[in-house]
Amino acid sequence: xxxxxxxxxxxxxxxxxxxxxxxxxxxxxxxxxxxxxxxxxxxxxxxxxxxxxxxxxxxxxxxxxxxxxxxxxxxxxxxxxxxxxxxxxxxxxxxxxxxxxxxxxxxxxxxxxxxxxxxxxxxxxxxxxxxxxxxxxxxxxxxxxxxxxxxxxxxxxxxxxxxxxxxxxxxxxxxxxxxxxxxxxxxxxxxxxxxxxxxxxxxxxxxxxxxxxxxxxxxxxxxxxxxxxxxxxxxxxxxxxxxxxxxxxxxxxxxxxxxxxxxxxxxxxxxxxxxxxxxxxxxxxxxxxxxxxxxxxxxxxxxxxxxxxxxxxxxxxxxxxxxx
Ligand SMILES: Cc1cc2nc3c(=O)[nH]c(=O)nc-3n(C[C@H](O)[C@H](O)[C@H](O)COP(=O)(O)O)c2cc1C
Numbered sequence: 001x002x003x004x005x006x007x008x009x010x011x012x013x014x015x016x017x018x019x020x021x022x023x024x025x026x027x028x029x030x031x032x033x034x035x036x037x038x039x040x041x042x043x044x045x046x047x048x049x050x051x052x053x054x055x056x057x058x059x060x061x062x063x064x065x066x067x068x069x070x071x072x073x074x075x076x077x078x079x080x081x082x083x084x085x086x087x088x089x090x091x092x093x094x095x096x097x098x099x100x101x102x103x104x105x106x107x108x109x110x111x112x113x114x115x116x117x118x119x120x121x122x123x124x125x126x127x128x129x130x131x132x133x134x135x136x137x138x139x140x141x142x143x144x145x146x147x148x149x150x151x152x153x154x155x156x157x158x159x160x161x162x163x164x165x166x167x168x169x170x171x172x173x174x175x176x177x178x179x180x181x182x183x184x185x186x187x188x189x190x191x192x193x194x195x196x197x198x199x200x201x202x203x204x205x206x207x208x209x210x211x212x213x214x215x216x217x218x219x220x221x222x223x224x225x226x227x228x229x230x231x232x233x234x235x236x237x238x239x240x241x242x243x244x245x246x247x248x249x250x251x252x253x254x255x256x257x258x259x260x261x262x263x264x265x266x267x268x269x270x271x272x273x274x275x276x277x278x279x280x281x282x283x284x285x286x287x288x289x290x291x292x293x294x295x296x297x298x299x300x301x302x303x304x305x306x307x308x309x310x311x312x313x314x315x316x317x318x319x320x321x322x323x324x
Pocket of ligand 1: 043102
């Protein structure tokens, strides 16, 4: 099916679907591509340990998950040689862009010197990104948080990344220690735009068109990335593009059916969990759904097929704009 992406008439800025390990895995990314509206997606990170066999690890990536919307690969690790080697492998497999994860806050990850812990040492960050850009025939990007414990190395990290030759940088403007608490700092995205010469993608807490517009106008960033907001409302990219009239329930239904089909390979018990995870976000979309969310979460239904139908019926009550 051709996504609606090409029908968008006016696209002032590039829109990115955020990588989200677990929540935004293949089942979701592949399904939301039916609705589209974003310019690029990024697959969740591939963790690259120091003893990695990069050829087999790279096979976790397939560029076609979000076809025809391009999907970039993301890698996470601390060894420049291994990260450079897997970059080469990913390009052979069709990656049009390879991104370094400089944001994962998990203690297991930071304990290995990867993810957001790279923000503690700008020189090392530069070394890793330089190793990647040196071997790469495609753009390399980096996705950073604003700092580890604090933002004292904010400028140094941005410049270290830029001077390594990356094509663009995405900033999720929270520190590692902040996790997902509070709000991403628009002030820091604004500062980053003033510091950097390469394109900057702003990220954090975009839940509607107005949020995206405000981030773009206040910070002057070159594009925005949306993660959880797209799980809540899969039409958010079209809304940001000013095409909210495109929404129709029959396509929302196709998106959900595709998601459900994609999770069929998991054991039944896991399927119910995956459906609950998706719907618990989706039911945050408006007040009337929010009141139904509790019923949905409290459901003891173990049969994923029955649970799926139950959720659809609740959604239909409030989202059945025009069921075709
Ligand atoms: C469940 C979950 C998994 C995530 N996994 C990744 C990941 O694999 N790589 C990454 O760079 N960021 C990851 N993130 C961070 C998101 O890409 C994004 O930066 C963050 O959620 C803020 O954007 P949002 O407010 O639009 O969701 C993850 C976030 C969540 C909630």
